[in-house]
Amino acid sequence: MKNLALFLFVSSLFAVFVPPLAAQDKQAHTVTDSYDRFREMTVTALEDMLLLYNGDYIVHLSAGFPCKGRTPCKPESVMLLFVLTTKGKYEGNGVIRMIRDGVLSPPYTLKRLSTKQREELSVETLAVLMSPEAFLNIASSKKVEFQIDRIEFAFNESHLLALRDIASRIGK
Numbered sequence: 001m002k003n004l005a006l007f008l009f010v011s012s013l014f015a016v017f018v019p020p021l022a023a024q025d026k027q028a029h030t031v032t033d034s035y036d037r038f039r040e041m042t043v044t045a046l047e048d049m050l051l052l053y054n055g056d057y058i059v060h061l062s063a064g065f066p067c068k069g070r071t072p073c074k075p076e077s078v079m080l081l082f083v084l085t086t087k088g089k090y091e092g093n094g095v096i097r098m099i100r101d102g103v104l105s106p107p108y109t110l111k112r113l114s115t116k117q118r119e120e121l122s123v124e125t126l127a128v129l130m131s132p133e134a135f136l137n138i139a140s141s142k143k144v145e146f147q148i149d150r151i152e153f154a155f156n157e158s159h160l161l162a163l164r165d166i167a168s169r170i171g172k
Contacts, residue, residue, distance in 0.1 A: 029162035033169065035070055042067045046166045048083075051146075052153040058085040059153055063166055065132075072171035078135040082110065082126045082148060090115070090122040092149030100141040110148070132170050139167035 030047045045064030052059040060083040067073035084090060094110035110126035138144055144155040
């Protein structure tokens, strides 16, 4: 059941969040609660959010969690889904490191969900599952810096507000 819920959740994210390669972050971020009556499941999801766009990398983030039924729940885990676009073949190991408010957190290993090569661009979809508590710690931080392999980026205030919105929907 746990694997089925994860599969359905990831499938829901892919159906909604296919990021354009050169998207610009010009609008407020959207968090949705979508109920699927056939699966009797509500998926709370942060739509695709641009984190980094420079000459070498584009990094997008989506996040979310499933709940059985229509009521808020404390999920087993929260998924962060990173989509990395790089020039040439991506050669990273899928390790994410984080500094929250100046404190280094233990690294996470990202699960590679897909790899696509489009002409000279490589598009990697990487995911990490973390406890609701770990996600709430990130969302409540004032400053969060990340490193995925050799790519470094930080959340701005808009990113943190979006994460706080999704965090507010985690039940007790």
